Amino acid sequence: MxxxxxxxxxxxxxFERTTIAEKIKADYKNLEFSYAKEDEEYDFIIVINGCHxxxxxxxxxxxxKGFIIIRDNDYKNIKIRIDEIL
Structure with missing residues (x-):
């Protein structure tokens, strides 16, 4: 994906946004990650925000399949949302 x-x-x-991204990449090594670009289509997009x-x-x-909007570093909740899409 x-x-x-x-x-x-x-x-x-x-809020260290890149730390969350690195954790996600480490836990989901079977997925192909890249910075989201306007001219490409993705299976889903993770949007990492540092505040509300x-x-x-x-x-x-x-x-x-939509977007996962991250606004905090509750990694357990983030994993649940990714697993729902997969």
Whole structure:
């Protein structure tokens, strides 16, 4: 499966967005991850936001199975949401 990753602007320095992405990549090695691009279609897209504002834009992204919007570092909940899609 092809999975896009989209990051917010990163204004919340207390939330390490890349750490969450690295955990996901390590736990789901069978998936193909890349930065989400407007001109590509993904099976699903993980959107990593550092706060409740969730500023990462989604309007030009293409996903077959939808988006997983992350706003905190509750990794157990994140895994449940990924497993539901898989």
């Amino acid at each position: 092809k999975v896009g990753i989209k990051y917010c602007g990163g204004c919340n320095s207390r 504002i969730a500023c990462a834009g989604l309007h030009d992204l293409n996903s077959k």
